Amino acid sequence: MSDLLAACEYAVKKALKAGADEAEVFAGSGRETAVFLQDNDIKIGRTQASDQLGIRAFRKTGLGFSSVNSLDRKRIDSAVTAAVALASTAPRDPANRLADPLPLHAVKGIYDEAAEGFTTEQALKNASTLLREAKAVDPRITVDSGQFESAIGEKAIVTSTGIQASERRSSFDWFVFGMAVDGSEVSAFQYEFDATHQVDEVDVAPAARLFAEKAVGSLGTKKCPSFKGTVIFTPGTVQDLLASTVEAAVDAGSVQRGMSPFAGKLGKPVASTTLTILDDGTLPGGIGSSTFDREGLPHHNLPIVEKGVLRSYLYNTYTANKDKRKSTASADGSARSVPAIGPSNFIIPPGRRPLDDLVADVKQGLLVTRLSAFPEPVSGNFSGVVKGGAYIEKGEIRHPVRETMLSGNLYEMLGSVTALSREQQKIANYFVPHIVLEGGSVTGG
Amino acid sequence: MAGLADRKPATGKFAATGKDPLSKHSFEEKMAVVRETDKAVRKTKGIVSSTALWREFLDRKIIVSTDGARVDLQYCKPDFAVIAVAEGGGEKVRGAEACGVTGGWKELFRKGDHLEMAKAAVTQAQALAKAKHVKGERATVILDPSMVGLLSHEAVGHTVEGDFVLSGSVVKGKVGERVASDLVTLRDSGNPKEDPAAAGTIFADDEGTPCGAGTTVIEKGFLRSYLHDRETALSLGQPVTGNARAFEHTDEPIIRMTNTYILPGDWKDDEVVEDTKDGYLIKGAGGGQADANGEFMFMAQETYRVRKGVVGELFKSVTLSGQTFDLLKSVDAISRGFKFDLGSGFCGKFQAARVDGGGAFLRCQAILGGRQG
Numbered sequence: 001m002s003d004l005l006a007a008c009e010y011a012v013k014k015a016l017k018a019g020a021d022e023a024e025v026f027a028g029s030g031r032e033t034a035v036f037l038q039d040n041d042i043k044i045g046r047t048q049a050s051d052q053l054g055i056r057a058f059r060k061t062g063l064g065f066s067s068v069n070s071l072d073r074k075r076i077d078s079a080v081t082a083a084v085a086l087a088s089t090a091p092r093d094p095a096n097r098l099a100d101p102l103p104l105h106a107v108k109g110i111y112d113e114a115a116e117g118f119t120t121e122q123a124l125k126n127a128s129t130l131l132r133e134a135k136a137v138d139p140r141i142t143v144d145s146g147q148f149e150s151a152i153g154e155k156a157i158v159t160s161t162g163i164q165a166s167e168r169r170s171s172f173d174w175f176v177f178g179m180a181v182d183g184s185e186v187s188a189f190q191y192e193f194d195a196t197h198q199v200d201e202v203d204v205a206p207a208a209r210l211f212a213e214k215a216v217g218s219l220g221t222k223k224c225p226s227f228k229g230t231v232i233f234t235p236g237t238v239q240d241l242l243a244s245t246v247e248a249a250v251d252a253g254s255v256q257r258g259m260s261p262f263a264g265k266l267g268k269p270v271a272s273t274t275l276t277i278l279d280d281g282t283l284p285g286g287i288g289s290s291t292f293d294r295e296g297l298p299h300h301n302l303p304i305v306e307k308g309v310l311r312s313y314l315y316n317t318y319t320a321n322k323d324k325r326k327s328t329a330s331a332d333g334s335a336r337s338v339p340a341i342g343p344s345n346f347i348i349p350p351g352r353r354p355l356d357d358l359v360a361d362v363k364q365g366l367l368v369t370r371l372s373a374f375p376e377p378v379s380g381n382f383s384g385v386v387k388g389g390a391y392i393e394k395g396e397i398r399h400p401v402r403e404t405m406l407s408g409n410l411y412e413m414l415g416s417v418t419a420l421s422r423e424q425q426k427i428a429n430y431f432v433p434h435i436v437l438e439g440g441s442v443t444g445g
Numbered sequence: 446m447a448g449l450a451d452r453k454p455a456t457g458k459f460a461a462t463g464k465d466p467l468s469k470h471s472f473e474e475k476m477a478v479v480r481e482t483d484k485a486v487r488k489t490k491g492i493v494s495s496t497a498l499w500r501e502f503l504d505r506k507i508i509v510s511t512d513g514a515r516v517d518l519q520y521c522k523p524d525f526a527v528i529a530v531a532e533g534g535g536e537k538v539r540g541a542e543a544c545g546v547t548g549g550w551k552e553l554f555r556k557g558d559h560l561e562m563a564k565a566a567v568t569q570a571q572a573l574a575k576a577k578h579v580k581g582e583r584a585t586v587i588l589d590p591s592m593v594g595l596l597s598h599e600a601v602g603h604t605v606e607g608d609f610v611l612s613g614s615v616v617k618g619k620v621g622e623r624v625a626s627d628l629v630t631l632r633d634s635g636n637p638k639e640d641p642a643a644a645g646t647i648f649a650d651d652e653g654t655p656c657g658a659g660t661t662v663i664e665k666g667f668l669r670s671y672l673h674d675r676e677t678a679l680s681l682g683q684p685v686t687g688n689a690r691a692f693e694h695t696d697e698p699i700i701r702m703t704n705t706y707i708l709p710g711d712w713k714d715d716e717v718v719e720d721t722k723d724g725y726l727i728k729g730a731g732g733g734q735a736d737a738n739g740e741f742m743f744m745a746q747e748t749y750r751v752r753k754g755v756v757g758e759l760f761k762s763v764t765l766s767g768q769t770f771d772l773l774k775s776v777d778a779i780s781r782g783f784k785f786d787l788g789s790g791f792c793g794k795f796q797a798a799r800v801d802g803g804g805a806f807l808r809c810q811a812i813l814g815g816r817q818g
Contacts, residue, residue: 036697039611048695089473091480144612144737145795179737181613186738226581258494259530261537372742374732376762378494378530378537381578383764383814385734385742403740405581405766405814409536443581443814 004029005166007071008158011055011080016160018084020057022098023160026294026335027053027071030153033120035127037146037176040135042127045120054335057083058098062090067336095321101163104298109285114199115170118150130176130204137212138180140219144189146176148204155290155335163296171195171287172202173428180215188387190214190370192236195287195428214369214388221402224391224444230365231406231413231440232358232392235425237368238432241375241382243346245410246277248377250304250312251341252319259378261411262310270310271414274351275435277305279314281329281344288344288429294331295339302328308415314341343429350433351420358419358436360395366442367392371406380411405443413437450678452685454514455649462521463549463642467501470550475499478525478559485563486529491571493537494530497563499523502799506651514653522546522644522799523553524789529566533574538761540570541729541746545788545799547646555642569729569747572759579748579760579813585724586765587717587751587778587808592743594787594802595730597631597705600741600769602802603794605662605670606688606700607677615739615770616668620683625666625773628710633672634659635687635703637785643801644788645703650674652689652698659703660686663773674700692796701794707804710779717778717806719754725813726751727765730787739769748813764814772809780806 008025015023031049035042053076054067064086066079127148135141149172156166175193179186192211196202233242249270254260262270271277281299283289292298295317303311314330315323316339332342359367366389373384386404390397421434462468467475479497486495501523508516524545530537542562546552557565588596604614611617616624625631635647635656649655652675661669671681674689677700689698718726731744748763749756785803792800 038608044697046697050695086472089476091476142613144609178612186613186615188736188738188740257496259496259537372734372736373764374744376539378539379762381536381762383581383744383762385740385764385766385814387736387740403766403768403812405764405812407578407581407762407764407814441581443812 002154002156002166003071004154004156005158005164007053007076008156010073011053011076012158012160014077014080015055015057015084018080020059020084020087022058024056024098024157024295025053026157028153028155028335030151032149032151033123034147034149035123037127037131037143040131040143042124045124047120052335053079055079055083056338057087058096059084059087061092061094061096062087063096064090065338095318097321098159098161099163099295099297099317099327100161102298104165104291107282107284107289107291107299110197110289111168112170112198115150115152118199123148123150126174126202126204130174130208133205133208134176134212137209138216140180140182141212141215142178142181143176144178148174157292157296159296165292165296167291169290170197174204174207176208176211178215180219182219185219187215187218188370190218190388193428197285218388218400221400224401224404224442226442226444227364228439228441230362231437232365232367233435233437234367234369235427235432235434237371238348238435239427239430241371241373242410242435243430243432245375245377245380247343250314252313252315252323253341255313256319256322261380265310268310269308271305271308272417273308274417274420275305275308275414276349278302278347279304279343279345280347283345286345286429293329294333295327297327297329297331299329299344314343316341345429345431347431348420348433350422350424352422353419355421355423355434358421358434359392359397362392362395365392366401366406366440367397368406375410380409382410383407407441407443408439413439448679449675450685452654452675454510454512455516455653455655456514458517459648460519461547461646462519463552465550467521467523467549482527482559482563485560486527486567489567491531491574492529492567493532496528498526508649508651508653510653516649516653518648520547521549525553525559526789527562527566529570531570531574538570538573540566540568540573542566543789545644545790546642547644548642552642573761576759576761579763581814583810583812585721585808586811587721587724587726587806589728590784590803590805591730591786592727592745593707593804593807594785595733595743597707597804598702598787598792598800598802599733599743600735601631601662602633602702602705603735604737604739604769605672607671607673607681608700609737610671611677611680614737619668620670622668623666624668624770625663626776627666628776628779629663629666629773630661630708631663631706632659632661632708633688633702633705637704639783640785643704643785645800647703650687650689650698651691654685654687654689656687656703672700672702674698690798692798696796699795701792701798702800704785704801706785706802707779707807709781709783709805712778712780714780714782714806717780717808718751718756720778721751721808722753724751725749726756735769740766741769742766765811766814767811772811775810776807778808782806
């Protein structure tokens, strides 16, 4: 048994002894090395090791939670006492029950033993490559900030209902953020990021180049006319805008609180028949993959939307208990908080036609590479500034746009998806194509 | 130039836990506030969902440095929020009320108790449920103190952070130049005399630099200073401003704002509306972002049509945009009624940070994002 599992088991026993009816202890331990970029240079390197342990104690269906950033037994004892005391005063709720254990099947490709030997020098070299590759695209590129991080960790869970599991994972992730500066013209911010579990898949250059191309592409902007029509979201915009809205709408907690427009729509159309969305936490090597979720339950390949029809919400055990059904193993989060709900790998299968063909079909429209907007998750209404985008007329991309706002309703737009590109981009745990939508309301400056 | 600028290091022990410290209130009492709020929202006809949130951060930081900083800092930073969801016109819409401060119970609820906040959130949700979308256009807008806070923080504050300036922010090299109308004086202060209970209050930053009297970023329309840590202060040849902040011990200090605000003017609050022939009154800050090029995007909670000096129809889901410094140059009225009103939630520049922002009613030109017919 690992030290982490032993600490979890110790805390569960302590919680039961202190008066808890049920207890769950989730712990994480890891070390990471990060190198930061700032102002077109290497800024600082950082290495740190951390331990976290979180206790959920249930007493007479009241829930208490406490976490501690140490595996020291005295610190754990204090956290157990606090969690049980909180459970005793918390409101009672019959849905506050732990899950029973289910068979686990190890997901492949999320731990690379070679990562144990990944050095600080290698992290530094990758950060340098990220900077160099971005600036090599165009001398007008300026990197405001960026980061390369390597991490190795273990998570473990023990519950009084018999769940006992642990898993190791390695990860490498990087991002680059900045703009292009041409004399007195400064472009909008742009950024790119990516990640992998495997040492031999660490390749920061594509994200660096894509960032730089987007930043340079947002120079030389012109105003565009106001119109209502076709909008093409690039994979980055799909991930940033559309995916987050769908995630909020299929969160069973939002559905139960009456904050999702998808409430009562299981088995009914919520999107165009062109659109299918999967949540697959079992994908080998996927950034969002793991053998078990924050509550120790096995991940699945879960259809959320199939050809436009809503197939499932994302449940953790609490929301599943409320709806008298099984969790979809979508419990998410760290040992520092109670299990939330979130996707694992968010996948939209691609279409058949290349992006160029889709652009050629557009009479008047907008290609959106980045939209600065905060969609209202409840209504789906959004109104944002196009920070990276191009005006399309008569099937051709005319020019980058400025002072252009895009408004609409994302839930209505899901129903107006007319095509998906053949090209699909992996952005960390998102696998998404370009999406063509109708009904975007464009206000030129 | 690499290195650290000299400063007078902070020493001593400081605490901001309020007149009625939260440590004297039981968990049960705080839970009762949340449950009473939730119940008050839910019992209202037409409300389909309710959320009430109590959150408090109790921070203690000790900073010691080789150049003599030796400071013990203790803060209590609570915030409380109510969200009511109403249904109307086939859509669900949110009304929200939130407050966040540095201090205790009295500071947190000084503008009204939890039930008054619940009522305000419900009233807003019910009104928005009947509201229509605005038609997008460039327009005269009157921003309320909350929106002025968002403008100060997002649209101006981030562009003057020393690290962004070094990377090529739109204000690089513009110290001494006109960037706003004469009416605009903008400050960032960890210790604002206008209201020490603002959520971004700190006595010293996380490099151990005292916050002192704060920084005048724009003075009567002219750019005077950027916001610095010790490193960018040296690089850009300006005094250290005490803006290096780290959320936790695992975070490295980076340049962050504290309380960022535009000083009040001499118009009466009502006069700004009465003097506006054709425009919009924008109330309540939603989310916001701004760019290196000064282009910003703000969400507004409520947008009212103003015609011939009278406030009229309410619109929903309005976004405000424009070029920050064009907007600031177009400011032609600022009222006297100052307050901080951006204290709930966090600024998220790589790490979380509690900040605040504020001002009085301010009239200017901006683009409204709405729907085309």
